[in-house]
Amino acid sequence: xxxxxxxxxxxxxxxxxxxxxxxxxxxxxxxxxxxxxxxxxxxxxxxxxxxxxxxxxxxxxxxxxxxxxxxxxxxxxxxxxxxxxxxxxxxxxxxxxxxxxxxxxxxxxxxxxxxxxxxxxxxxxxxxxxxxxxxxxxxxxxxxxxxxxxxxxxxxxxxxxxxxxxxxxxxxxxxxxxxxxxxxxxxxxxxxxxxxxxxxxxxxxxxxxxxxxxxxxxxxxxxxxxxxxxxxxxxxxxxxxxxxxxxxxxxxxxxxxxxxxxxxxxxxxxxxxxxxxxxxxxxxxxxxxxxxxxxxxxxxxxxxxxxxxxxxxxxxxxxxxxxxxxxxxxxxxxxxxxxxxxxxxxxxxxxxxxxxxxxxxxxxxxxxxxxxxxxxx
Amino acid sequence: xxxxxxxxxxxxxxxxxxxxxxxxxxxxxxxxxxxxxxxxxxxxxxxxxxxxxxxxxxxxxxxxxxxxxxxxxxxxxxxxxxxxxxxxxxxxxxxxxxxxxxxxxxxxxxxxxxxxxxxxxxxxxxxxxxxxxxxxxxxxxxxxxxxxxxxxxxxxxxxxxxxxxxxxxxxxxxxxxxxxxxxxxxxxxxxxxxxxxxxxxxxxxxxxxxxxxxxxxxxxxxxxxxxxxxxxxxxxxxxxxxxxxxxxxxxxxxxxxxxxxxxxxxxxx
Numbered sequence: 009x010x011x012x013x014x015x016x017x018x019x020x021x022x023x024x025x026x027x028x029x030x031x032x033x034x035x036x037x038x039x040x041x042x043x044x045x046x047x048x049x050x051x052x053x054x055x056x057x058x059x060x061x062x063x064x065x066x067x068x069x070x071x072x073x074x075x076x077x078x079x080x081x082x083x084x085x086x087x088x089x090x091x092x093x094x095x096x097x098x099x100x101x102x103x104x105x106x107x108x109x110x111x112x113x114x115x116x117x118x119x120x121x122x123x124x125x126x127x128x129x130x131x132x133x134x135x136x137x138x139x140x141x142x143x144x145x146x147x148x149x150x151x152x153x154x155x156x157x158x159x160x161x162x163x164x165x166x167x168x169x170x171x172x173x174x175x176x177x178x179x180x181x182x183x184x185x186x187x188x189x190x191x192x193x194x195x196x197x198x199x200x201x202x203x204x205x206x207x208x209x210x211x212x213x214x215x216x217x218x219x220x221x222x223x224x225x226x227x228x229x230x231x232x233x234x235x236x237x238x239x240x241x242x243x244x245x246x247x248x249x250x251x252x253x254x255x256x257x258x259x260x261x262x263x264x265x266x267x268x269x270x271x272x273x274x275x276x277x278x279x280x281x282x283x284x285x286x287x288x289x290x291x292x293x294x295x296x297x298x299x300x301x302x303x304x305x306x307x308x309x310x311x312x313x314x315x316x317x318x319x320x321x322x323x324x325x326x327x328x329x330x331x332x333x334x335x336x337x338x339x340x341x342x343x344x345x346x347x348x349x350x351x352x353x354x355x356x357x358x359x360x361x362x363x364x365x366x367x368x369x370x371x372x373x374x375x376x377x378x379x380x381x382x383x384x385x
Numbered sequence: 386x387x388x389x390x391x392x393x394x395x396x397x398x399x400x401x402x403x404x405x406x407x408x409x410x411x412x413x414x415x416x417x418x419x420x421x422x423x424x425x426x427x428x429x430x431x432x433x434x435x436x437x438x439x440x441x442x443x444x445x446x447x448x449x450x451x452x453x454x455x456x457x458x459x460x461x462x463x464x465x466x467x468x469x470x471x472x473x474x475x476x477x478x479x480x481x482x483x484x485x486x487x488x489x490x491x492x493x494x495x496x497x498x499x500x501x502x503x504x505x506x507x508x509x510x511x512x513x514x515x516x517x518x519x520x521x522x523x524x525x526x527x528x529x530x531x532x533x534x535x536x537x538x539x540x541x542x543x544x545x546x547x548x549x550x551x552x553x554x555x556x557x558x559x560x561x562x563x564x565x566x567x568x569x570x571x572x573x574x575x576x577x578x579x580x581x582x583x584x585x586x587x588x589x590x591x592x593x594x595x596x597x598x599x600x601x602x603x604x605x606x607x608x609x610x611x612x613x614x615x616x617x618x619x620x621x622x623x624x625x626x627x628x629x630x631x632x633x634x635x636x637x638x639x640x641x642x643x644x645x646x647x648x649x650x651x652x653x654x
Contacts, residue, residue: 035463054648054649055652057649061467061645065489067460071460072460075462076467078451079465079472097454097457098454228431228449228472229471234449235395
């Protein structure tokens with residue numbers, strides 16, 4: 009397929025990105041403001057021989073996505089806050105069993121039913137810590153329709169390469185906003201598949217790390233019969249509670265992320281000469297930040313901007329370097345202060361950190377951020 | 386010649402976790418024999434389970450096996466089946482797993498009529514956690530969380546499955562292991578969602594508390610307290626005070642993956 013310019017909603021761009029990445033399975037449950045992802049894939053997947061299924065609830069949808077992935081499918085589900093809360097149970101299962109899959113959370117206000125049609129960024133900490141137990145987390149937070157597409161593709165690539173679930177955190181604004189964007193030509197973005205075994209079935213161990221930290225993964229039905237369990241397991245995949253086997257595996261799950269930061273971390277740092285103030289933001293709040301910084305610049309105030317595209321793992325080292333230079337870091341986010349906790353931790357007290365927060369279902373405006381910049385400059 | 390179970394077992398995975406006298410092993414053997422009767426290809430067969438005593442079964446047998454979260458086995462199994470409809474998918478579950486925490490998945494799998502075979506190891510109790518009452522614990526019976534008798538009423542698995550739309554519904558017991566094998570095999574052969582209510586026993590956490598005698602006594606109880614569906618069809622009065630076993634429904638009904646394949650054929654580019 010050659011390059012194509014379209015006018016799409018963010019949720020549709022997400023679905024298109026999934027298809028570009030080779031997605032052939034969707035399971036979900038209707039929920040505002042994410043439903044368009046499901047509707048798009050309900051139309052498109054069967055046209056190319058894939059499968060779409062609307063399950064009886066969010067829990068079953070997450071389960072089906074993992075089951076499908078175990079057969080070798082590239083699978084995705086899409087939801088919003090209340091649904092995400094339900095998916096967390098099986099998200100943990102995907103973490104410990106190392107089954108690649110993508111979970112889209114189009115954030116809306118909460119807690120509980122909250123503001124179904126209002127934007128929010130209040131699931132930042134849920135994305136990191138929502139499911140119980142120590143577990144790795146990758147969350148990507150695009151800020152435009154184009155970037156929703158490319159980050160969805162990247163979410164699949166990371167899920168496959170690292171054998172882990174990946175969360176795409178968007179919000180009601182960019183999910184429903186329409187923008188012109190380009191679907192790249194086939195082959196323009198590299199597509200990755202999970203590592204598959206090269207040994208014969210009788211020698212296969214599903215968590216064998218002799219070749220590297222990511223164990224090769226066989227498909228169900230390919231002649232490699234193996235066991236998958238949510239219990240702690242050894243390299244053969246069978247349950248174990250032997251301390252000397254449990255802890256290394258727990259640590260390896262985390263190390264998959266920390267040893268692959270080069271492919272996971274992604275951010276834009278727009279540094280200005282002589283600036284003493286910086287803003288750290290993501291998603292739709294980053295759009296307002298961009299305008300605010302431009303307006304400040306027109307008024308003669310230079311402001312640094314760190315836009316996070318990968319939220320988790322959090323790029324502490326970048327924030328720490330910013331803190332060395334700046335007197336103040338402003339953190340606008342549509343919640344009552346979640347990412348700011350990470351910023352403060354990373355800044356190690358070297359600079360002042362203040363938030364711009366909004367949880368009334370309206371976006372943070374450039375003026376709100378600009379006002380904060382002016383207060384301190 | 387004796388049936389060779391070892392060909393379907395994973396070497397080195399026994400002993401199992403089940404208590405002495407537990408009937409789950411009998412149901413496992415029936416499932417293995419049923420799979421053998423249907424000549425399923427080991428590479429092409431997936432056994433999926435949730436959490437609980439019964440759900441440990443897939444770990445012992447040599448297929449593609451998936452031990453999932455509590456109550457969710459049918460969700461995982463549905464994903465496997467939809468993504469690879471050519472695979473034979475069997476779900477094993479306990480009564481708490483299938484009908485309490487997994488109740489929603491149970492009824493919707495019945496409704497969807499997806500070609501999956503569900504065997505409910507129905508021993509009327511949560512065994513693994515030490516004997517709490519389940520959705521099939523009879524009214525009045527004792528459990529660790531109903532120390533004064535169970536105020537709840539039990540689900541009838543067969544009625545529930547029929548009401549929800551399953552196209553093959555049967556009930557057998559661990560005492561009648563040969564007929565149980567046949568009921569499971571027919572369920573596997575059936576194209577659609579099959580439910581087999583496999584009545585079994587938990588002497589340790591249910592039998593002792595309710596003074597039901599030894600493990601053997603509990604199995605023998607099935608002998609005296611069940612009656613075949615074919616007999617009841619002719620003489621309904623025979624069902625009085627008994628548990629009816631046999632095939633309750635076996636309907637031809639469009640299967641979910643077949644229906645979806647038609648959609649793919651109709652709309653594909």
